[in-house]
Amino acid sequence: MSPAVIPDPHKTQFDILIIGGGLVGAAFAQSLAGSNLSIGLLESRPPTAPSLDAQEWDSRVYAISPANARFLGAAWQAIPAERVAPIHQMDVRGDRPDARLNFDAIAAGRPELGWIIESRQLQYSLWQSLTEQSNLTLITGQLGRALTFDAETANLELADGSTYDARLIVGADGAQSWTRQQAGIDINARPYLQQGVVANFQCEKPHGNVARQWFLPDGILAWLPLPDQRISIVWSCFEEQAKGLLALDFAGFTERVAAAGHHALGQLQLLTAPAGFPLRLMRAQRWVAPRLALIGDAAHNVHPLAGQGVNLGFQDAEELARVLRAREAERDCGELGLLRRYERARQEDTLAMQTVTDSLQKLFNNSSRLLTEVRNTGLQLVENQHWIKRTLMRHAFG
Ligand SMILES: Cc1cc2nc3c(=O)[nH]c(=O)nc-3n(C[C@H](O)[C@H](O)[C@H](O)COP(=O)(O)OP(=O)(O)OC[C@H]3O[C@@H](n4cnc5c(N)ncnc54)[C@H](O)[C@@H]3O)c2cc1C
Numbered sequence: 278m279s280p281a282v283i284p285d286p287h288k289t290q291f292d293i294l295i296i297g298g299g300l301v302g303a304a305f306a307q308s309l310a311g312s313n314l315s316i317g318l319l320e321s322r323p324p325t326a327p328s329l330d331a332q333e334w335d336s337r338v339y340a341i342s343p344a345n346a347r348f349l350g351a352a353w354q355a356i357p358a359e360r361v362a363p364i365h366q367m368d369v370r371g372d373r374p375d376a377r378l379n380f381d382a383i384a385a386g387r388p389e390l391g392w393i394i395e396s397r398q399l400q401y402s403l404w405q406s407l408t409e410q411s412n413l414t415l416i417t418g419q420l421g422r423a424l425t426f427d428a429e430t431a432n433l434e435l436a437d438g439s440t441y442d443a444r445l446i447v448g449a450d451g452a453q454s455w456t457r458q459q460a461g462i463d464i465n466a467r468p469y470l471q472q473g474v475v476a477n478f479q480c481e482k483p484h485g486n487v488a489r490q491w492f493l494p495d496g497i498l499a500w501l502p503l504p505d506q507r508i509s510i511v512w513s514c515f516e517e518q519a520k521g522l523l524a525l526d527f528a529g530f531t532e533r534v535a536a537a538g539h540h541a542l543g544q545l546q547l548l549t550a551p552a553g554f555p556l557r558l559m560r561a562q563r564w565v566a567p568r569l570a571l572i573g574d575a576a577h578n579v580h581p582l583a584g585q586g587v588n589l590g591f592q593d594a595e596e597l598a599r600v601l602r603a604r605e606a607e608r609d610c611g612e613l614g615l616l617r618r619y620e621r622a623r624q625e626d627t628l629a630m631q632t633v634t635d636s637l638q639k640l641f642n643n644s645s646r647l648l649t650e651v652r653n654t655g656l657q658l659v660e661n662q663h664w665i666k667r668t669l670m671r672h673a674f675g
Pocket residue numbers: 296297298299300301302319320321322338339340341419420421449450451452454455456473474475511554555556572573574575581583584585586587588589590
């Protein structure tokens with residue numbers, strides 16, 4: 278007979294311990310509110326209240342699909358309306374005047390295609406909703422020192438020596454995931470040798486809530502509508518060019534962005550200093566292991582040209598929560614068989630999005646004359662094929 282287990286009074290035990298309370302980890306925790314599962318969430322850098330000053334805008338913004346806005350529930354509803362911009366149209370252009378693809382909310386029979394929201398507003402709103410969640414304990418300002426797994430539990434030891442047991446660890450700690458490394462899970466990764474250069478601007482002309490995107494010979498440029506006459510840009514381009522853009526003075530950078538977008542919104546005025554983020558394609562070789570599941574950027578990274586990174590992460594969070602809730606009463610939530618249901622349900626969708634964005638990136642960041650012809654013709658073809666447009670819309674806008 279095995280000896281009775283005497284609980285260690287210095288150890289906290291959870292059903293689920295989430296490592297990383299970024300957008301995806303926080304959304305996952307929120308989606309388990311009201312369940313019988315006890316949850317811990319470790320976040321090393323909890324968000325602080327964002328500025329609501331009309332002059333201050335985060336240059337990290339996300340295009341959020343209607344399906345994910347629904348999933349975010351109360352946290353989404355709590356965001357001040359004046360900080361969110363609906364997207365009514367998407368206007369995608371190639372490098373030939375007739376190469377154009379247009380998505381229109383009215384034509385699709387819906388009020389909007391999605392919304393643009395600042396990262397820090399969404400992050401803070403999610404965090405606020407977590408502070409009121411009765412089955413959740415927030416552990417902040419600490420980093421993990423060791424993570425070990427055995428047949429019955431996973432054990433996390435923090436830098437201050439405190440320890441936590443859980444039946445399931447959820448790694449939501451982003452692209453460089455410490456959790457993934459501790460679990461010994463390898464990745465397949467390919468750097469794009471590109472950066473996403475982001476900045477915000479005030480515009481001379483109203484943007485009409487149109488998200489504009491240009492597939493240019495020297496990169497992919499998106500102008501995303503922010504409230505009033507402001508836009509947030511993401512210019513995905515090769516390292517050399519990104520360095521060149523970031524080295525320009527503000528006036529020079531502004532002129533380059535305005536000219537690349539054919540001065541579509543008149544004069545631009547820079548609101549935030551430009552910043553660059555390295556881009557890569559990445560996929561963890563496994564997303565689950567006994568007592569472990571990876572979600573969001575810890576499991577996969579995609580090129581931002583379709584604005585789908587965090588959206589994929591939210592879908593991971595929703596699916597994992599659905600699988601766990603469905604078996605809440607009868608099964609150990611860290612059991613591999615259960616976790617595999619989540620992995621199977623999400624891998625195909627993510628692979629499809631990685632393949633599409635990777636192929637588009639290859640097709641468009643290429644100066645070959647043949648490929649130039651193919652991509653411009655391709656845009657026209659999609660524009661004229663309503664079923665392809667409908668399929669793309671279903672995927673991109675939920
Ligand atoms: C230029 C650019 C533009 C993008 N635009 C879009 C877009 O328009 N739409 C879109 O959907 N996606 C976009 N993305 C992708 C998006 O940024 C990511 O997919 C998203 O941020 C991933 O969220 P996450 O919560 O998984 O990871 P992260 O945002 O990286 O969050 C991880 C969290 O874990 C915490 N953490 C890390 N390590 C530890 C640790 N050891 N212990 C405790 N906590 C830890 C961190 O503090 C952080 O809060 C873009 C990406 C780039 C680079």
